Amino acid sequence: MSDALRFDEVTFTYPEEGRPAMADVDLAIDEGSFALAVGPTGSGKSTLLRATNGLVPQFSGGTFTGRVSVDGRDTLAHAPRRLADVVAFVPQDPGASFVLDRVEDELAYGMENLGVDPAHMRRRVEETLDLLDLAGLRDRGVRTLSGGERQRVAIAAALAAGPRILVLDEPTSQLDPQGAEDVMAALQRLVHDHGMTVLLAEHRLERVAGWVDVAIGFDRGRVRSGTPAEVIGHLGAGPPVTRLGRMLGWDPLPLTVRAARAAAAAAPQPALPRPGPARNGAGHGVVVEVRGLRASYAERTVLRDLDLDVHEGEVLAVMGRNGAGKSTLLRVLAGIHEPSGGHVRILGAKPRPGVDVGLCPQEADELLFNDSVEHEVRATLAARGEAGAADPWLAALGIAGLAGRHPRDLSAGQRLLVATAAVAATDAPLLALDEPTRGLDPASKERLIGFVRAHASRGRAAVVATHDVELAAAVATRVVILAGGEVIADGDPGSVLGDSRVFAPQMTRVFGPGWLTPEQVAEALT
Amino acid sequence: MDRPTLHPMAWIVWASSAGFVAFVTTDPVYLFLLWAVSWFVYAGHRVDAEHARSFRLFLTGAVVAVTLRTGLVFFGTVSAANTTFSFLEGLRLGTILVIFGTFNAVTDPFGLVRMAPRHFHEPALAAALALSIAPRTVAGVGRVRDAQRMRGIRIHGARALPALAVPVLERGMEEAHTLAESMDARGHGAGRRSRYRPQPWTGAAILIAVPAIAAAATFLAASVGGWAVLHPQTSPMVWPEADPLLLAAIGLLAVPGLVGRPER
Numbered sequence: 080m081s082d083a084l085r086f087d088e089v090t091f092t093y094p095e096e097g098r099p100a101m102a103d104v105d106l107a108i109d110e111g112s113f114a115l116a117v118g119p120t121g122s123g124k125s126t127l128l129r130a131t132n133g134l135v136p137q138f139s140g141g142t143f144t145g146r147v148s149v150d151g152r153d154t155l156a157h158a159p160r161r162l163a164d165v166v167a168f169v170p171q172d173p174g175a176s177f178v179l180d181r182v183e184d185e186l187a188y189g190m191e192n193l194g195v196d197p198a199h200m201r202r203r204v205e206e207t208l209d210l211l212d213l214a215g216l217r218d219r220g221v222r223t224l225s226g227g228e229r230q231r232v233a234i235a236a237a238l239a240a241g242p243r244i245l246v247l248d249e250p251t252s253q254l255d256p257q258g259a260e261d262v263m264a265a266l267q268r269l270v271h272d273h274g275m276t277v278l279l280a281e282h283r284l285e286r287v288a289g290w291v292d293v294a295i296g297f298d299r300g301r302v303r304s305g306t307p308a309e310v311i312g313h314l315g316a317g318p319p320v321t322r323l324g325r326m327l328g329w330d331p332l333p334l335t336v337r338a339a340r341a342a343a344a345a346a347p348q349p350a351l352p353r354p355g356p357a358r359n360g361a362g363h364g365v366v367v368e369v370r371g372l373r374a375s376y377a378e379r380t381v382l383r384d385l386d387l388d389v390h391e392g393e394v395l396a397v398m399g400r401n402g403a404g405k406s407t408l409l410r411v412l413a414g415i416h417e418p419s420g421g422h423v424r425i426l427g428a429k430p431r432p433g434v435d436v437g438l439c440p441q442e443a444d445e446l447l448f449n450d451s452v453e454h455e456v457r458a459t460l461a462a463r464g465e466a467g468a469a470d471p472w473l474a475a476l477g478i479a480g481l482a483g484r485h486p487r488d489l490s491a492g493q494r495l496l497v498a499t500a501a502v503a504a505t506d507a508p509l510l511a512l513d514e515p516t517r518g519l520d521p522a523s524k525e526r527l528i529g530f531v532r533a534h535a536s537r538g539r540a541a542v543v544a545t546h547d548v549e550l551a552a553a554v555a556t557r558v559v560i561l562a563g564g565e566v567i568a569d570g571d572p573g574s575v576l577g578d579s580r581v582f583a584p585q586m587t588r589v590f591g592p593g594w595l596t597p598e599q600v601a602e603a604l605t
Numbered sequence: 606m607d608r609p610t611l612h613p614m615a616w617i618v619w620a621s622s623a624g625f626v627a628f629v630t631t632d633p634v635y636l637f638l639l640w641a642v643s644w645f646v647y648a649g650h651r652v653d654a655e656h657a658r659s660f661r662l663f664l665t666g667a668v669v670a671v672t673l674r675t676g677l678v679f680f681g682t683v684s685a686a687n688t689t690f691s692f693l694e695g696l697r698l699g700t701i702l703v704i705f706g707t708f709n710a711v712t713d714p715f716g717l718v719r720m721a722p723r724h725f726h727e728p729a730l731a732a733a734l735a736l737s738i739a740p741r742t743v744a745g746v747g748r749v750r751d752a753q754r755m756r757g758i759r760i761h762g763a764r765a766l767p768a769l770a771v772p773v774l775e776r777g778m779e780e781a782h783t784l785a786e787s788m789d790a791r792g793h794g795a796g797r798r799s800r801y802r803p804q805p806w807t808g809a810a811i812l813i814a815v816p817a818i819a820a821a822a823t824f825l826a827a828s829v830g831g832w833a834v835l836h837p838q839t840s841p842m843v844w845p846e847a848d849p850l851l852l853a854a855i856g857l858l859a860v861p862g863l864v865g866r867p868e869r
Contacts, residue, residue, distance in 0.1 A: 138786050163792030175780045176787035180713055187801035194797025201802065222744075240791065415751050433757025445745075446752040448771035458768070462757040487775070502756045 082148075083244050083276035084108040084131060089145035091126065091135060100126040102300040104145070108278060108293065110243075113270045114304075115287055116280040117311060118297025120492035120520040124248075124280040125171065127295075127302070131246050131278065132166045133159045150243055164193055167242035171249050171491060171518070173233030177221040182213065182232055185221055189240030207239040210265055226253035226441065227401030234262060238269070245269070247279040251286050252517045255400040255546045257581050259283075263290045282492075282520050284311065285318035285549055285585055289335035307334055316521045319549055319585040323597035327604065336588045343589060351603060354573060354593030362391035366509055366540040367412060371421030374404075374411050374564075381407045382564040384421070389509070389540045394531055396555035396572070397544045398582055403561040405544035406441060409511045412542060413438035425509055433462065437505035441513045443498035452489075452497050453482040459504040472500045475533065477526035492518040499527065503534070510534055510541045516550050528554045552576060552584035552595040611650075611865050613717050615810035619646075620708035622817035623858050627700040629828045630835040631693040634847045636700045638855045643700075643707040645862035650711040663706025667699035674698060686840035693839070720800070727794070741780070745773045809865030816857035823854035 086106040092099040100123045108114050116124045129135040133154035136143040147154040150165040167189070170176050179185045186207055190200045208214045211231045216224065221232060230253045237245060245266070251259035267290055269275040281287045294310035296303045303310065311317045312332045317325070320339035324332040329346060333339035367389035374382040381404045389395050397405045410416035411423055414430035415438070425435040432438070440446070449455040456469035473479040476496050481489065486497055495518060503510060512531070516524050531541050531554050545551055551558055551572060558575040560568040560582065568575045576582050577592025586594040594600050627639055647660055674695025678688050721729035749772045750760050760769045788794075804810075827833040827848070837845040 132790055134786050134790060138782075138789070159786075159789045160792050160795040163790060163795060168787075168790050170783060170787065172783065175783035178784065178788055178791070178793075184801065189791040191799055191801055192792035192795055192797070194799045197799055197801065197803065200799065204801070236791075410751075413755050415755060432754045433759075436755075437757070438755040440748075440752050440755065442748065442752070444776060445749045445772050446756060448768050448775075458758065459756045462759075505757050 081110055081151075082107045083110040083112070083150060084278065085146075085148045086127075086130075087146045087148075089130065089143070089147055091130065091141060091143045093126075093139060093141045096141075099300050101130070101302075104300075104302050106295065106302055106304060108276060108304075110276055111270060111274045112276055112278075112293045113267060113291045114276075114278045114293040114295060115291040115307065116278065116295045116297060117282075117284065117314065117316070118520075119316075120282075120518065120523060121490040122297040123300045123302075124297050125490075127297070128168070128246050128248050128278065128280055130154065131244070132162045132168050133157065134168070160192070163189065163240065163242075165242055166244040166246060167237035167240055169233050169237045169245075169247040169250060171252070173229045173253075174221075174226075176233055177229075177236075180220050180222075181217075182219050182221060182224075183208075183217040185232060185236050186239045189236060193240060195241075203239055203241065207235045210238070210268075211235045212261065225402045227255060227258050230254055231258070231262065242275075244276040244278070247277070249281055249518060250279055251281060251283060253401075253514070253546075255581075256286075256548055258401060259286045259546075263287060266290070282518065282524075283516075283547065283549075284316070284321075284334075284521075288318050288321075289337075308332060319552075319597045320589065323586070323600055326597060326601040336585055339585070339589045351590055351594075351600070354599070354603075362538060364391040364538070365389070366391055366393075366426060367542070368424040368427075369412075369421070372411065372418050372423060373420035374407050374416060374418045376407070380419075380564060382411070382418075385564075385566060387559065387566070387569075389542060391538045391540060392535050392556070394535045394541045394543065394554050394556050396551035396558045397542060397561060398546070398548075398551060398558060399561035401546075404564040405561060406513055408561070409438055409513050409542065409544050412436060412509065413511055430509075433505050433507070435507055436509040436511060437502040437507040438511040439499050439502040439513060439515065441517070443495045446498055446501060447486045447494060450485055451482065452478065452484055452486060452500075455486060455497055455501045456504050459501050463505065469500075469504070472504045475503070475530050476500050477523070490518070492520060492523055495519065496523060496527070499530075503530070508539050510539065512541070512543045512545075514545055514547075515543060516545065516547045524550065548576065548582050548584045551582070552586070558582075611813065612804040612806050612810040613712050613720055615806075615813040616708055616712050617717075618814040619817040619858070619861060620704055622821035623704045624701055625821045626824045626855065626858070627697055627704060629824050631697050632835060632837050632845045632847075633693060633696060634845050635835075635851060635855060636693075636696050638852070639700050639858070640703055642855060642859045642862070643703045645859055647707045647710050649862040649866045660706045660710040663702050663709065667702040667706070670702060671695040671699040686842060689842060690839045693837075720803075742773060742777060745776060749773050749776075807865070812864045813861045816860045820854040820857040823850060827851060 086104045089101055089104040090099050091101045116127060118124055126135055130147050131149060137159060149162060152162060177185055178188050183204060186204045187200055208217055211234060213231060213235055216228060224232060230250065234250060250262060254262060266277050270277055288307055288311065291307055293304060294307040296310040296314050308331055311321060311334060320333045320336060324342060329342045333342050365388050369385055369387040372382055372385040397408060399405055407416060411418050412430060413436050414432045423430055430436050447455055449458055453469045456472050460467050470479060473482055476499060478496050481493060486494055499515060515527055519527065535541055555572045558572045559566055560575065572595055573593040576584055577587050584595055586596060586600055590600060623639060627636065675692045678691045749769055753760055753768050758768050828835055833848040833851055834846045837843060
C-alpha cells in the first residue's frame with residue numbers, strides 16, 4: 080500500500096507569527112484510510128488540512144520548510160489547481176466556497192475545470208446528488224440554502240470532481256445528528272467501496288470516533304498518529320463514553336457506544352441505580368411567554384401556533400433537524416424578526432433586543448468589529464451606558480487570557496467565545512445562543528457549559544438552539560424538539576432525549592433513559 | 606430556480622440589438638415602446654424571485670436617470686425646448702438601463718461566464734464576481750445590523766459606522782479570499798475545460814435572435830439612410846413621428862415574450 084499523503088519534517092509559521100503552527104511534522108496516511116485529525120482549537124489542524132493541497136503556504140504566505148506530497152506530487156512544485164484532480168478540500172465555512180449560483184452547476188464546476196467529458200459529467204452529478212441525498216435541491220440557488228444543506232452541497236461538489244483524497248474541515252459542524260450520521264456513512268462507503276482516502280478534522284468526537292480507522296492527534300503544532308483509541312486516549316479528551324471509561328478506569332478505553340456497552344457489561348460493578356430526579360432548575364417567575372406564535376420568511380411559514388413558557392433558572396435547549404425553525408424562533412424571541420401572528424413577551428413586555436434579550440447568532444463573526452477582545456466586550460457595555468470592566472465577562476468564559484488579542488487572529492472557536500461574551504455583557508434576563516458549540520474544543524465547551532449554568536443560577540433564563548445532543552444533555556434543564564415549525568416534544572432532558580433515537584446522548588444509549596452525562600453515571604457507580 | 610432553457614447567446618443578441626435601437630433614437634414613441642417590450646419579455650422569462658428584485662432595481666434606476674437628466678436643465682437656462690431635449694436624452698439612457706435589467710433578469714451571470722471563450726474566461730469571471738458583490742454586501746449589511754442590535758448596539762450616525770462597516774468589509778474580504786482559494790483548489794484555470802449541460806441552439810433561441818438582428822438592422826438602415834426621423838426636433842417642438850416600418854421593427858423585439866417561455 081502506498082502513501083496517499085506524506086509530510087516530511089514540515090515546519091510552518093504564519094506571517095507575523097512567532098510560534099510555528101506546525102513543527103517537525105512527520106506523517107504518512109495510507110491510501111484508503113479514513114483519518115481523523117483531533118486536538119484542541121488553535122493546535123494546527125486546519126493548517127495541516129490546508130497544507131494537503133498547497134493552500135498553505137501558497138495562499139497563506141509564511142515560512143515553510145520540509146516537504147508535503149499528495150499521491151507522489153510535491154505541493155510546493157504544483158499550484159493547488161494542478162492538484163485538483165487528486166485532492167479536494169472542503170473548508171470550514173462551506174458557503175464561502177461556492178462559485179456558481181445553482182446547486183447542480185456547483186457540483187459540476189470542479190469537473191468542468193478538469194475537462195471531464197460532458198456525458199460522464201452528467202452521470203457523475205446525478206450519482207453525487209443521490210449519494211448525499213440532494214436531488215431535491217438540485218435547482219436551488221446556493222445562497223438560499225440552510226447551513227446544513229450548504230455543508231452537504233459543499234461535500235458533494237468536492238466529491239463530484241472525483242478526487243482520490245478528500246479533506247474536510249469540520250464537515251458535521253452545521254449538521255443535525257441524523258445528517259451527520261448520513262454524511263459519515265457516505266464517506267465510509269467511499270473509503271470502503273472505492274478506496275478513497277478521507278481526512279477530516281472534527282471536535283465532536285462522538286459523531287466521528289466510531290467511523291475512522293486512523294487518528295492524528297495535535298498538540299501545539301506537534302502531531303502523533305495511531306489508532307483512534309491510542310491517540311484519543313493519549314490526548315485526554317474524547318466522546319462521553321471515553322470520558323466515562325477514564326473515570327471508571329476501564330481498559331481499553333471505549334470510543335463507541337457499542338464498546339462502552341460491552342465494557343459496562345464486563346466490568347464488575349454494582350448495578351446501576353435508577354437515575355436521580357429529573358434535573359430541574361425552574362423557578363416560578365416566567366421570563367418568556369410565547370402564545371400562538373406564527374412566523375414566516377418570504378411567504379414560507381416557518382413557525383406555526385407555538386406556545387412556550389420559559390421560567391427563571393431554566394436552560395431550554397431547542398433541537399430539531401436542519402431547517403426546523405430553531406434560528407427563526409430565537410430571532411423572534413430576540414425581537415429581531417416580527418412574528419406574523421401571536422405574541423412574545425419577555426418579563427411581560429415586548430422583547431427589546433440587547434436589553435431584555437441578548438442573542439448570539441450562528442454567524443458570530445458578524446458582530447466582531449473592535450481591535451481587541453476587551454474592546455469588543457466594552458462596546459456592548461458602552462451601548463447600555465456602562466463603563467464597567469470587560470474582565471468578569473471574559474473570565475466567565477475562560478478567555479481572560481485573550482483580552483489584548485485581535486479577534487481576527489483567533490481561531491473560529493475562540494472568536495465564537497468572544498462573541499458570546501460580547502452578547503452576555505448585555506446582562507439581559509434572557510440569553511439566547513444559536514449553535515454555540517460550533518468549532519469549540521471540549522475544554523472550551525466545558526467553559527461555555529459552566530457559563531450558561533451560572534447565568535441560569537442567577538434566576539435568569541437561557542435558550543440554546545443546538546444540534547449538539549451532548550451539549551443539551553450536559554446543560555439543559557428542559558428540551559423542546561421542533562419539527563416543521565411545531566413543538567413535537569417538550570419536557571425534562573432525561574425523558575425527551577431518552578425517548579429519541581436521533582437525539583439520545585451517548586450515556587442514554589449505553590445505560591438507558593435518564594442517564595445524560597458521564598459525570599452523573601460515574602457518581603452513581605462509585 | 607428553473608434551469609434556463611434558452612441559449613444565453615440568444616439573449617446577448619437580443620439585448621445588444623434592443624440596446625442598439627435605444628441608442629440610435631430619441632423618439633419617445635420608440636423609446637416608450639421599448640419599455641413596454643422589455644417588460645413583456647421580462648414577464649415571460651424572468652427566472653426567479655431574486656432576479657425579479659434586481660429588475661425592479663434597474664427600473665428604479667431608469668426612472669432616476671430620466672429625472673436627473675431632465676433636472677440638469679435647471680442649472681442653466683430653462684426653456685421648453687431644452688427641457689424636452691434633456692428629457693429625451695434621459696429617456697434614452699433609462700431605456701438602455703431597462704433593457705439591461707431585463708437581460709439580467711432572464712439570464713444567470715455565472716452561466717454566461719461558463720460559455721465565454723477560453724481566452725475571455727478570466728475577465729468574464731471577474732465581471733461576474735463583481736456583479737455578485739453588490740447583492741452580497743446588501744445581504745451582509747442586513748445581517749450585521751441585526752447582529753449588533755441583538756447585543757444592544759444600534760446602527761445610526763457616523764459613530765456607529767465601524768460596528769456596521771468593519772464586519773461587513775472584513776467578512777467580504779474573507780469571503781473573497783476563501784472564494785479565490787476554493788476556485789484554485791477546485792482546478793480553476795488549470796487549462797482543461799469542458800461544459801456541463803451545454804445549451805443547444807433551439808428553434809426558440811433562433812426565433813429570438815434572428816428578428817432581433819432584423820430590428821437592429823432596420824434602425825441602422827434608417828440611421829444611415831436617413832429615410833426616417835430618429836431624433837424629433839425640439840426647437841421648435843414638433844410631434845414625434847412614428848414610421849410604420851420602425852414600429853414593426855420594435856415589434857420584432859417583442860418576439861421573445863411569445864416564444865420559449867419557461868414552463869410553470
